[in-house]
Amino acid sequence: MAQSEEQVPNQDEFWLFGYGSLIWKPPPHFDRRIPGWVTGYVRRFWQASQDHRGTPTAPGRVVTLISHEYWSTLTDDPHPSPPDNKVWGVAYRIEAAHVEEVKEYLDIREINGYTIHYTPFHPASELHPDRTSTTSPSGGASDEEVLSRGQHPIKTLVYIGTPDNDQFVGPQDPQQLAEHIYKSQGPSGLNRDYLWGLERSLEELCPESGDEHVRDLMEKRDVRREEHEQHGAFARRGSVNEVRRSVRVG
Template identity: 65%
Template sequence: MSVDFGSQDHRGTPEKPGRVVTLIERSFWETLTDHHPSGSDRVWGTAYRIEAAKVAEVREYLDIREINGYTIHYTDFHPADASAPIKTLVYIGTPDNDQFMGPQDPQDLAEHILRSEGPSGLNKDYLLSLETALDNLSPESGDGHVKDLANRLRNMSEVTVCSSQEEVALDHELEKVGSTDEQEETEKIL
């Protein structure tokens, strides 16, 4: 199952953590009060095969990046082509992870994501890319919680763009023009 965790080093800052998703164990997910509609036993994702010569290097990098409040699990990954399962290493969030944000109102969460930015970029870009990646894995792979947040974010972005355009148009409508040349320039802008 996936839930929202803070991102102080990638999609936010320590002062203003962004939001990302992480995997948690089902037993922890079941204790939460805001069960998402996507309570499937199946988790969709991508597995990467690492060259034997690079395994230690990649593992060291991932341990630094993911180990804060995560545990390592080995689990079977079932490829979409129904070939034999592959044993994979997965980092699972733990209940005592200080980055765990707990249940949040979806609208407040979407607004927070819209305002967050960190060294790796805008938090909204992370969410929209995650939605696209999940949707592209398989017809059944989308996540209701991620989709809901992405739709809320898009709706807020449309409102922000529309209101900004209306303000610009209103400013031009109310602008006093003192000469014919200024009038022509104003009409070109509009």
């Protein structure tokens, strides 16, 4: 990825871009959290998860970033690219004293098919109300000063599961994908909670930060949940009726 001098951070800065669970489950030791976006990608639930939201025998699904160049060659993805080619998320600043520790933590957390890349991050025009602090103990630039840089993006590290990694599953029928997410779970919890957490977190960033791919899967997951609950209620009613018949026969 091309990098301009404007995008190279200070030596004591380490910025991380989160577009999946990192939005609501941040890394340790961050002192700033800034909402914004990257361009040149689409976000898709096309990465298998054997270690967090699934198992080796029944992998779940988590998001990865797909380069727009690669995505544009596909003919079987029903979801469009995001408006203005923006993939929303958050950037975290890690102080120099904790950089190595946090990178080691992330290498373990993102080990299942993800590799390190760098991309320019564009801060949103307004700060998220839940930001942690405007100035760091080291006296670095405040969030307002970062945002006032205008057209100058921030160089961020990002973990991406590229199409050539073993866990990449590629395009899937949205209904089948939603059903797969609904039934999957792993050491980090239910796969559907990951989907729900992502949709909720994106909606909380700003009015235009939603993702149609995520939203559509969420709507299909809700339908799947309703069907599951109705089936469960029907099964319970059937069991009660069987018990009543048994009582009458007895």
